[in-house]
Amino acid sequence: xNNKPFRHIIRQGLTGLIHICAHELKQVFKDQGVLIFFLLxxxxxxxxxxxxxxxxxxxxxPAAVVDMSNSSQSREFLRLVDASADVKIQSxxxxxxxxxxxxxxxxxxxIIYIPADFSKNLATxxxxxxxxxxxxxxxxxxxxxxxxxxxxxxxxNEKIQIERAGNTTERQDEITTAPIEYEDISLFNPQDxxxxxxxxxxxxxxxxxxxxxxxxxxxxxxxxxxxFRDLIPLSRHYQGTLRVVMxxxxxxxxxxxxxxVYILCLVPHFFSLVQIARPWTLIAFVFPYLLSCIxxxxxxxxxxxxxxxxxxxxxxxxxxxxxxxxxxxxxxxIPEFWKIFSYLFPSTFGINGFVRINSMxxxxxxxxxxxxxxxxxxxxxxxTTCLVYRYQVTLSRRHALERLHIxxxxxxxxxxQRKQTT
Numbered sequence: 001x002n003n004k005p006f007r008h009i010i011r012q013g014l015t016g017l018i019h020i021c022a023h024e025l026k027q028v029f030k031d032q033g034v035l036i037f038f039l040l041x042x043x044x045x046x047x048x049x050x051x052x053x054x055x056x057x058x059x060x061x062p063a064a065v066v067d068m069s070n071s072s073q074s075r076e077f078l079r080l081v082d083a084s085a086d087v088k089i090q091s092x093x094x095x096x097x098x099x100x101x102x103x104x105x106x107x108x109x110x111i112i113y114i115p116a117d118f119s120k121n122l123a124t125x126x127x128x129x130x131x132x133x134x135x136x137x138x139x140x141x142x143x144x145x146x147x148x149x150x151x152x153x154x155x156x157n158e159k160i161q162i163e164r165a166g167n168t169t170e171r172q173d174e175i176t177t178a179p180i181e182y183e184d185i186s187l188f189n190p191q192d193x194x195x196x197x198x199x200x201x202x203x204x205x206x207x208x209x210x211x212x213x214x215x216x217x218x219x220x221x222x223x224x225x226x227x228f229r230d231l232i233p234l235s236r237h238y239q240g241t242l243r244v245v246m247x248x249x250x251x252x253x254x255x256x257x258x259x260x261v262y263i264l265c266l267v268p269h270f271f272s273l274v275q276i277a278r279p280w281t282l283i284a285f286v287f288p289y290l291l292s293c294i295x296x297x298x299x300x301x302x303x304x305x306x307x308x309x310x311x312x313x314x315x316x317x318x319x320x321x322x323x324x325x326x327x328x329x330x331x332x333x334i335p336e337f338w339k340i341f342s343y344l345f346p347s348t349f350g351i352n353g354f355v356r357i358n359s360m361x362x363x364x365x366x367x368x369x370x371x372x373x374x375x376x377x378x379x380x381x382x383x384t385t386c387l388v389y390r391y392q393v394t395l396s397r398r399h400a401l402e403r404l405h406i407x408x409x410x411x412x413x414x415x416x417q418r419k420q421t422t
Contacts, residue, residue, distance in 0.1 A: 025255075031218065042206060042259045042262070046202075046206060057193055057194065058143075060085070061087050062176075065114075066112070069115065072119075073119050080152035108308070196325070203345050205321060207319060207350075213314055217308070264282070264358070277358040295378060323349045325342060353371060
């Protein structure tokens, strides 16, 4: 006897949850704007980013040369630079003004300046200097020019050391030029590729940002369609806060489980990016990340009152979030305030954990701080979502009661007026 009301409440709650989930899915596929952020952007953006950086490294960066020495040593140095895969000497200029003009017109991305006393200093045993000017609008241009020039200078230095050493055997020459042998290996990114370094972080960030934009736009649409600008409609299915939160989040989770498989598994496979993650480790890590992003987006969506507002609020945050995550900019160099501020966003822990799992083969035990942080964010943002949605449900009821009260007053006034006329 006592279990019947309890079973009825559970059945009613599940019915409402399923109704809200189905209604939210229906609204997503009916709204073109939300559909763009939930499907088109996650499908297209990873392909665009990966396709742009598919070559991994920049080759044959055009450079200008101002050789004021015009000696055999300077020409040998320039031949070594031009022979590298990174730089292509495109123009030999008479002076720096001509080279600067080419740099301003983006015909070259760097200038190699060899002073007139270059050969003389080498002959007299003095230190010679070569100046390198780079277009810093692209860091990869600077990297290519610097590496090519550095390798060329090291090669020239070795030849000069051998000539001045006066050794009698090749083995002595080897010891003179390289007393300590070293081998330079880039761990987890042996080709020094930009795509292998940055794309995994961008893929994780796309999930968070598209959820913020899609859920925000959906919330703005719901308010615009409501007479009182309420987020929650007045319906018997929307009476419980928990069923509203769970119903909406279930709809978003169903969509993004598929989206996450495409973004995090298929896109890296298409472009042959580094993928050494263990499947179950990746699944266990991505699941709390999706939940934390969904509840974070749902909490933030209550501040969106118009469809277009989420574009102005969230789009510009993508680049700063990528920087403060500690991937594109060293985490040790980030000020303490911004490091703590970054902990508010699931992308910070998601990016660091995913990069270690996917690109470095880390196990779940090796990313436990990020994993626990994501579950903590899931719990915190679930509570904040319930609180703000509880307020929205209460607000919706209050507006309904006010509307009912006004209707009753109008009915009484109309009834009183009819009595007076009779």
